[in-house]
Every structure is written in structure tokens, then in C-alpha cells.
Amino acid sequence: MVCSTVREGMNCPFMTANGCDYNGGVCHKIDEKCKGCNRSAEFSSGWYCTVYPDPSLKWKNGDCNFASHISVASNGTKAKLNPLKASKRGNR
Numbered sequence: 001m002v003c004s005t006v007r008e009g010m011n012c013p014f015m016t017a018n019g020c021d022y023n024g025g026v027c028h029k030i031d032e033k034c035k036g037c038n039r040s041a042e043f044s045s046g047w048y049c050t051v052y053p054d055p056s057l058k059w060k061n062g063d064c065n066f067a068s069h070i071s072v073a074s075n076g077t078k079a080k081l082n083p084l085k086a087s088k089r090g091n092r
């Protein structure tokens with residue numbers, strides 16, 4: 001249903017005929033770490049995430065898995081080391 005609270009006009013699974021069904025009855029503003037993410041958007045009431053109602057929870061146990069601005073950094077560039085091959089190399 002289309003949101004009529006803080007993210008007015010956006011389709012949201014938490015919106016019901018009786019209002020917002022999310023914990024607290026409203027979305028929470030983005031976290032400091034969300035800055036730069038393509039999924040954050042400015043509404044008349046402030047900056048909110050377009051895919052998650054409480055952004056601070058997405059950062060509670062590490063990086064947000066939806067974040068667009070950290071995906072490259074989290075992939076890393078280190079190649080996996082095969083312990084068997086590494087031990088053979090050590091014997092040479």
C-alpha cells in the first residue's frame with residue numbers, strides 16, 4: 001500500500017488501511033553510515049531508506065547488506081590461499 005506517513009507516495013509492505021504497521025508506526029531516519037548509499041532518499045520529513053524501515057538495525061552487526069556504497073570494498077581483492085599448495089611450496 002502507498003505510504004501516507006514519512007515516505008509519502010512510496011509503495012510499502014508495512015502500510016495498511018489502519019496506518020503504518022511497522023514497529024513504532026513510522027520509518028526511522030537513515031544512519032550516519034548510510035550517507036552515500038543510492039537507496040537513501042530525501043523526503044519532506046528527512047532522509048529515509050527506500051528499502052528498509054530502520055536503517056540503524058542494518059548496521060548493528062556489521063555492514064548493511066543492501067548498501068550500494070560499500071559493495072566493492074566488502075568484496076575484497078585477496079585471493080584465497082589453498083593451504084595444501086602453500087605447504088608444498090614451503091617444502092621447495
Ligand code: SF4
Nearest residue numbers: 034037049055064066
Ligand atoms: S540500503 Fe542500507 S546503507 Fe543504504 S540507506 Fe538503506 S539501510 Fe542505509
